[in-house]
């Protein structure tokens with residue numbers, strides 16, 4: 001029920017954002033709307049492209065939502081994703097030529113370990129010295145970006161490559177196979193689907209509620225035998241592992257090699273998607289698709305109008321965040337009040 | 350009676366969903382008069398103050414200010430018209446100091462910090478209270494927060510003061526001081542509305558009384574001409590049961606022990622080398638003027654706060670009712686979620702790891718029945734229950750199922766006469782079942798009536814301790830004021 005409301009809000013916000021922007025460039029709104037639809041979902045290829053953009057967003061957002069429920073605002077996914085991709089690259093290169101059945105799981109695990117360790121760093125700083133998790137995660141992001149740049153100029157640099165800082169391409173066995181569909185959707189998208197199902201169970205689990213309790217009243221959670229340390233460390237490890245896994249997917253499923261732009265802003269967008277999806281797995285999937293459709297749809301808009309640049313997508317994404325943040329806050333209050341009233345009436349009836 | 354009211358409610362009605370919170374209420378606040386508003390939990394007292402302060406709009410009826418009908422458009426409007434409010438739940442922003450909280454409500458474009466500090470100092474002096482102006486509100490005790498709100502209201506130039514249960518967290522010393530100042534303020538022409546559950550307090554300070562019962566005025570009259578029984582009958586429709594004699598309990602082994610504990614908690618005063626022991630079946634009462642380390646002591650005993658020195662023997666499953674009730678609840682979630690919190694890990698509340706919300710709802714409904722939490726609806730967010738009902742939910746959850754140790758900080762805060770007696774009976778009952786109870790309260794009569802032994806805290810230390818049988822009001826008073834009490838101290 002709630003997720004439906006959220007989805008409605010997301011779509012309305014999306015349409016409004018694009019319409020406002022369109023009006024400002026002087027193009028026809030219907031032309032833009034049709035262009036956006038074509039670009040995002042109009043052809044099988046475009047729809048698959050949208051899904052493939054949405055896949056890592058879902059993964060990162062699911063991880064971020066776990067940390068959000070524990071009361072930590074997780075802005076470190078960007079860095080965790082990068083470190084996951086770095087560790088996966090290092091592992092796969094060290095491994096050399098091995099069959100895909102070995103290379104794929106090892107790459108995935110390396111990505112998760114990289115991301116998980118990187119975010120546990122913030123969690124540990126929070127626990128030990130009460131360093132604000134936002135601050136430490138932003139610094140960790142910064143560090144990850146520079147570590148990546150450094151490694152791409154030194155140890156991981158493509159020996160055969162030119163001046164561009166990038167790694168050697170992964171061996172064919174280490175690449176995630178494509179699904180037999182038009183567009184670049186890889187097999188690991190099915191893994192993400194599985195993770196969504198697990199997240200759905202977790203969302204309603206007792207453990208998740210205890211994490212909520214910790215997020216609001218830590219002493220009540222520790223009285224249930226769950227220490228703050230275990231919650232902070234496990235939730236930050238899980239959210240980091242999710243981002244790291246997304247890093248491996250971008251590496252082995254999309255880009256095929258490590259390069260400075262490997263994260264493509266997915267870490268930050270994932271946070272946005274988690275907030276838009278209000279921590280609910282289904283909400284997150286819908287929000288991720290909506291968010292991704294702004295990128296793919298913008299290409300369609302550019303093609304349809306010829307005057308509106310594709311960067312309209314990025315602007316719309318920012319506008320959307322603002323609009324939905326307001327909607328979410330207002331909706332939350334109303335839902336609570338209305339529910340109280342409805343139940344009250346029933347109780348006395 | 351001859352002066353005309355500054356502000357009055359005229360036949361005001363207010364309905365929340367199916368609850369008729371106010372039903373044709375008339376209330377007149379006159380300059381120079383302290384007006385006490387009495388009534389059970391949920392009678393509509395807070396709602397009446399909120400209507401006067403412009404926080405709730407009446408469905409019917411209206412407000413008359415200086416003889417003219419007015420519409421209060423929100424809090425800013427009522428502040429401008431001279432209505433000051435010290436609300437029951439507190440309205441200070443936790444992260445800001447008192448000075449900043451005052452600045453926040455300034456209606457002029459230029460808010461100068463130094464002016465605000467001056468104004469607050471002057472207001473606090475006028476009210477005879479000492480305030481800590483530069484500590485974030487969340488770090489202040491309940492008493493300091495409420496006094497701070499009072500000073501802010503005065504600094505805003507209030508002609509009408511609405512005090513919603515300002516004394517429920519204060520000790521007798523502070524209450525005495527506060528009352529003296531309230532009388533002075535009244536004499537200077539301020540109209541005061543004062544909500545309390547304690548009749549003795551009312552007799553000390555109030556001129557006229559209005560009793561609300563289920564949203565209706567059930568009695569209005571001068572305090573000196575109305576006796577306690579009449580008031581109680583108007584509040585509850587019956588007389589409260591008499592307090593029972595203290596039964597003799599068998600005392601077991603020491604279950605809760607603090608040895609030489611030094612701890613820095615949220616209060617300004619840390620705990621300094623405090624040792625206490627509570628045996629199973631025993632109630633240890635802790636007295637003291639608010640802010641002398643009680644909250645820190647309670648948190649350490651409950652295992653919420655780790656002391657910097659000394660050792661603590663407690664149990665993980667200690668029942669704890671914190672001083673601020675919302676600290677023990679999940680305000681935005683359905684109340685059943687708060688109700689189930691102590692028993693959550695029991696197998697009944699999950700299936701295949703999934704939280705069984707229905708089982709939680711059934712458990713909560715049963716708890717609501719036993720502790721008379723109203724409305725009987727576990728789906729309502731805890732924050733929307735009235736303060737007294739939140740307290741009943743919290744105390745009920747914690748005392749349910751005979752805990753080994755119970756740390757209760759102000760367990761009857763904000764409860765009406767009947768609910769207070771019910772909670773005290775529960776506390777006695779728990780002790781009979783073998784629970785070691787640490788009872789921290791600013792209500793001397795409560796501690797005296799329940800505890801087997803008493804400890805007085807002053808400035809973070811144990812100033813005195815004695816058996817309840819040796820209770821002596823002067824001795825307690827001296828200990829609470831930090832004066833030497835025993836013969837040994839005189840030598």
Ligand SMILES: Nc1ncnc2c1ncn2[C@@H]1O[C@H](COP(=O)(O)OP(=O)(O)O)[C@@H](O)[C@H]1O
Pocket residue numbers: 365366368369370388389390391392393394395396397723724733734735736737
């Ligand atoms: N915002 C609200 N929404 C729904 N019910 C409310 C709200 N505020 C108060 N009530 C209900 O109105 C009644 C009166 O509440 P209140 O004025 O707080 O009582 P009290 O006399 O204890 O201060 C209670 O039954 C309470 O549950």
Ligand SMILES: [Mg+2]
Pocket residue numbers: 391394395396437735736
């Ligand atoms: Mg009230």
